[in-house]
Amino acid sequence: MHALRHLALALFLAMCAVSASAEELISDLPRNETLIVENPEGTIKNAGWFNIWAINAGGQSTGLHQLAMDTLWYLDPQHGLDGVGMNSLAAEKPIYNADFTEMTVKLRSGIYWSDGVEFTADDLVFTTELHMKTNGLRWSAPFQINVASVSVPDRNTVIFKLKKPNSRFHSLFTVRWGAIWIMPKHVFEKVADPLKFDFNKPVSLGAYVLHSYDPNGKWFIWQLRDDWQRTTLGRYGKPGPKYVAYVDPGPPDKRVIAQLNHELDIIHDTSAEGMFTLAKQSKTSRGWFKGFPYAHPDPTLPAVIFNLQNDTFKDRRVRWALALLIDIKAVSMASYRGAATISAIAIPPTGTHTESYHAPMEAWLRDFELDTGKRTIKPYDPNIGRQIAEMLRPSMGEQIPTSADDIARAFGRGWWKPDPAAASELLQAAGFTRRGNDWMTPDGKPFAVRLVVEGDLRPVMTRAGSMIAQQWRQFGIDAKTEVAQGTLPDRRQAGDFDAMISWSVETYGGHPDLSYFLDSWHSQFVAPPGKMQTPRNWQRWASPELDKIIEQIRSTGFDDPKSVDLGREFVKLAVREMPIIPLMAYNVFTVMDQTYWTGYPTAEGDPYTDPVPNWGNSRAMMVRLKPAK
Amino acid sequence: MQAYAIYALKRLAQFVLVVFIGINLAYLISHATPIDPVEQTVSAATSFGNASPEAILMMRASLRELYGLEGGAVSQYAAFWRRVLVGDFGPSLSAFPTPVSTLIGRALPWTVGLLSVSTCLAFALGNLLGGLAGYFRESRILKLAGIAAMAVHPIPYYIVAFVLLIVFGYLWPVLPISGGYRINTPWGWNAEFVLSVVTHAILPVASLVLVGVGGWFMGMRSLVSNIVSEDYVVYAELAGVSRGRILGAYVMRNALAPQVTGLAMSLGSIFNGAIITEQVFGYPGIGTLLIQAVHAGDYSLVIGIASVSIVAVSVAVLIIDLLYPLLDPRVKVA
Numbered sequence: 001m002h003a004l005r006h007l008a009l010a011l012f013l014a015m016c017a018v019s020a021s022a023e024e025l026i027s028d029l030p031r032n033e034t035l036i037v038e039n040p041e042g043t044i045k046n047a048g049w050f051n052i053w054a055i056n057a058g059g060q061s062t063g064l065h066q067l068a069m070d071t072l073w074y075l076d077p078q079h080g081l082d083g084v085g086m087n088s089l090a091a092e093k094p095i096y097n098a099d100f101t102e103m104t105v106k107l108r109s110g111i112y113w114s115d116g117v118e119f120t121a122d123d124l125v126f127t128t129e130l131h132m133k134t135n136g137l138r139w140s141a142p143f144q145i146n147v148a149s150v151s152v153p154d155r156n157t158v159i160f161k162l163k164k165p166n167s168r169f170h171s172l173f174t175v176r177w178g179a180i181w182i183m184p185k186h187v188f189e190k191v192a193d194p195l196k197f198d199f200n201k202p203v204s205l206g207a208y209v210l211h212s213y214d215p216n217g218k219w220f221i222w223q224l225r226d227d228w229q230r231t232t233l234g235r236y237g238k239p240g241p242k243y244v245a246y247v248d249p250g251p252p253d254k255r256v257i258a259q260l261n262h263e264l265d266i267i268h269d270t271s272a273e274g275m276f277t278l279a280k281q282s283k284t285s286r287g288w289f290k291g292f293p294y295a296h297p298d299p300t301l302p303a304v305i306f307n308l309q310n311d312t313f314k315d316r317r318v319r320w321a322l323a324l325l326i327d328i329k330a331v332s333m334a335s336y337r338g339a340a341t342i343s344a345i346a347i348p349p350t351g352t353h354t355e356s357y358h359a360p361m362e363a364w365l366r367d368f369e370l371d372t373g374k375r376t377i378k379p380y381d382p383n384i385g386r387q388i389a390e391m392l393r394p395s396m397g398e399q400i401p402t403s404a405d406d407i408a409r410a411f412g413r414g415w416w417k418p419d420p421a422a423a424s425e426l427l428q429a430a431g432f433t434r435r436g437n438d439w440m441t442p443d444g445k446p447f448a449v450r451l452v453v454e455g456d457l458r459p460v461m462t463r464a465g466s467m468i469a470q471q472w473r474q475f476g477i478d479a480k481t482e483v484a485q486g487t488l489p490d491r492r493q494a495g496d497f498d499a500m501i502s503w504s505v506e507t508y509g510g511h512p513d514l515s516y517f518l519d520s521w522h523s524q525f526v527a528p529p530g531k532m533q534t535p536r537n538w539q540r541w542a543s544p545e546l547d548k549i550i551e552q553i554r555s556t557g558f559d560d561p562k563s564v565d566l567g568r569e570f571v572k573l574a575v576r577e578m579p580i581i582p583l584m585a586y587n588v589f590t591v592m593d594q595t596y597w598t599g600y601p602t603a604e605g606d607p608y609t610d611p612v613p614n615w616g617n618s619r620a621m622m623v624r625l626k627p628a629k
Numbered sequence: 630m631q632a633y634a635i636y637a638l639k640r641l642a643q644f645v646l647v648v649f650i651g652i653n654l655a656y657l658i659s660h661a662t663p664i665d666p667v668e669q670t671v672s673a674a675t676s677f678g679n680a681s682p683e684a685i686l687m688m689r690a691s692l693r694e695l696y697g698l699e700g701g702a703v704s705q706y707a708a709f710w711r712r713v714l715v716g717d718f719g720p721s722l723s724a725f726p727t728p729v730s731t732l733i734g735r736a737l738p739w740t741v742g743l744l745s746v747s748t749c750l751a752f753a754l755g756n757l758l759g760g761l762a763g764y765f766r767e768s769r770i771l772k773l774a775g776i777a778a779m780a781v782h783p784i785p786y787y788i789v790a791f792v793l794l795i796v797f798g799y800l801w802p803v804l805p806i807s808g809g810y811r812i813n814t815p816w817g818w819n820a821e822f823v824l825s826v827v828t829h830a831i832l833p834v835a836s837l838v839l840v841g842v843g844g845w846f847m848g849m850r851s852l853v854s855n856i857v858s859e860d861y862v863v864y865a866e867l868a869g870v871s872r873g874r875i876l877g878a879y880v881m882r883n884a885l886a887p888q889v890t891g892l893a894m895s896l897g898s899i900f901n902g903a904i905i906t907e908q909v910f911g912y913p914g915i916g917t918l919l920i921q922a923v924h925a926g927d928y929s930l931v932i933g934i935a936s937v938s939i940v941a942v943s944v945a946v947l948i949i950d951l952l953y954p955l956l957d958p959r960v961k962v963a
Binding site: 027215 | 670682686688695726727732739794805811815816908909913918921923924
């Protein structure tokens, strides 16, 4: 019995000792000089691998591509440090010849690698030529498809001769999340096999160098270079954080706990519930929006994607009928607990797109008419964003904006009015019949829809899918969700779905050009049924009208205002045809703790970049962040 | 002796057969997964970048060649066994070209450390308390300990883990809730690193011990309860042997034999990993690695981890089988 008492006493004393010696999160680094950021890749199983040019061999958003890499241009999904487009290693914008078969790049001088070697045109040429002669590197294929030759007429000029016209060739070197990063020639030219070289310790072209990392892949720490002025970020001033730690904080609940304990300055993404907890309990935490919906709308558009090679969905009237059965307010509540930014058109409502597309097309949407077979209706309701705001106001109070502009920016503008009567007419016009409560296809079979969702891996989208399937079921359609979990990419590529919640629209956000996703929607890339589809036309939509728009965009310059007109033509075509049902922006609950750092990008304050920290563009944050204490 | 040799050879043959069947099952099941590692890699490589369809087609072809996925099922199966027989599971497909053995070697010590400590602690505490509770049946403290052990035992261990996480990570934030050691602590046999590893292991170990102790406790208590009424115990008490000596030398020692068998089995299972504990506490180890491998369709890594586990459990069973006849003559070997 004495032994038991001694054991209890020893345990108590041990807890007291632990309590007294509760350690700081990071050893030997001043907290007020260290920015701690969530790495959404989680634990990196091959932590000592920094060769980013080998496909998925190691981590990427460990700080490696945000802080140590660089390339020719950056295109910000928001407004940018001094404009949306940033010339990084390039001194000016790309220069194309008349038929887009040649691209000239003028390079910046005075930029150095972290080991003191100067960056030159040779690095760019080496990167290109190594990819051209090596199969299996991450960017081997785009180089081999596009580049005929590369030359250096003078020290700061590189000319790419292309195999075929490509007005968007520069986009390969333009960071929108990531891009082709430039290799250090002086390192890789000594490597026998670039596919098997770990690049540890990495030589950096960014403003930070690797300080230390966990061999088990839980954390990576980067340190500001002494010669940060000799990097492309140098012209914007000295970066605030001396150290940046990218950590794996674990599941959403633990991220919230870590930020409440001020041990995680930037949460990459958490659940809606986690965001609401932080908004309520932490005075120092804030999201992109100060109030609802807090989250940053990424330039990605979750949608109901139909498999258009499935006979049931080939008729646009069927797709429209299914769209008119969706109550987007309920979907917004189910998925994001109301914190969604809706979009009726196939463009994410974010960055400058709202100015280029959503606002100017509002009048067209209001006037848009749909023939149900029995009558003509105007399906667009411009007030749905406002209705969602009003629905939330009683419970969220001051968190909900009041002005029409703020509401439109936060919750989106309008969407399609739920209209079961019109949906019935459309289905009947398409040859469907109603038997009792159930709808039958033209060939007399029950109208069944398997709506594939990702499951636990993406709970917000899964909840949206469940709500939509429920709404279709209530109408008499045999709709079921199917959880794909990790098999979603395989099923999406194989076309193994009737409909799915995913996205085939991704844009630059800060630039109106749509080629980033739209070029891949050309019918030349649509796989036959049963064959693997390449990204991003998962719906396998083949349309001569669409092809014409894409071909016109291909022959139009990237910054040509005509490309916006062509983008609007695409939007109109997509509304008429409804190949996907656009739902909302992919809202990311990035939460920033202002205990140690201020100067984060925000919607109301200074929207200079996307705060989502796994974007390569997030390096812009480093020069605006200042110590809070 | 000859009978024992025949017995040992039979057991050895069984061991080889179990391992062979186990690894083949791991191979078949992992290859039956609908997740294609090439498509996972393509998806990861293109989900955030400019994805020209022509480039993707080319990337797919070169990845198949790079990963060695060309060729028929038979030639792949033959190549697999040729590699396995020399202890090589090939390169990981989701961390290509790093060998599977390197990844397992990096993660395994953490899992083995965590689970061996928690298994031994749960075993020692559970048996000690169970033995005492079975012998001192009137003690109120031990009755209370019994109720507590039985109350906690059926709770799923991830619930216990979450409770510990909230109590010691948020309400009274005195213990680290993530990782295997403090960030930026240099590795080595120095006090700072060792102390850091120990403090980071407290919550994961506690969650496993709290749940695990109940099973040992109840098993030992019922064994001791039976033994205390045996003639030799009654005789020792009548002969005036001290209670401490009776408990240690007469009761617990006899009750331990079946418990040690259980311990050996549990120690063999430590190579399976504690997936949920590792996930909840962000603890490095083989469980996290396995989950990542499954999600990525990395069957080389899945087979590697499964094989380590199959061999470890089989070896534990083999050792028990071989030792038992030596320890307990009642076990027939013929």
